[in-house]
Amino acid sequence: MIVHANLVALRIDGDWRGVLIEGASGAGKSDLTLRALDAGFRLVADDRTLLWISDGRLFGRAPEVLSGLLEVRGVGVTAHNPLPFAEVALAVDCDRAIERMPEPAEITRLGLAIPSLAIAPLEASAVAKLHLALRHLGGRA
Numbered sequence: 001m002i003v004h005a006n007l008v009a010l011r012i013d014g015d016w017r018g019v020l021i022e023g024a025s026g027a028g029k030s031d032l033t034l035r036a037l038d039a040g041f042r043l044v045a046d047d048r049t050l051l052w053i054s055d056g057r058l059f060g061r062a063p064e065v066l067s068g069l070l071e072v073r074g075v076g077v078t079a080h081n082p083l084p085f086a087e088v089a090l091a092v093d094c095d096r097a098i099e100r101m102p103e104p105a106e107i108t109r110l111g112l113a114i115p116s117l118a119i120a121p122l123e124a125s126a127v128a129k130l131h132l133a134l135r136h137l138g139g140r141a
Contacts, residue, residue: 009086018086023094028121061085
């Protein structure tokens with residue numbers, strides 16, 4: 001399954017934990033991805049992410065033709081050293097309304113539920129929130 005989303009990953013306790021960044025075109029997915037890369041995350045996929053399930057876990061990677069490429073609005077397409085794939089531990093929605101104290105939420109991809117939260121991708125704190133949410137919500141049971 002290919003979704004219109006970016007995927008970045010952070011190494012936590014020896015494992016790469018991926019964040020699927022979803023939202024409409026122009027919502028700020030690539031801007032958030034670029035700032036996450038600057039904060040130590042690694043690029044897995046930009047714009048399109050190929051998802052699959054293995055051993056009951058959701059994984060993602062870039063389609064081969066897009067691997068290592070990140071479109072930066074106003075700059076163009078830039079090359080990066082990507083991770084070949086990552087487990088998707090968390091999804092963030094750049095379109096959904098943000099609640100002050102949200103109830104736990106999930107999305108389902110390929111029949112598998114993963115933790116999800118809304119995020120304002122252009123806020124200065126967005127990358128810090130990604131990091132905190134990945135540690136808080138995207139951990140293994």
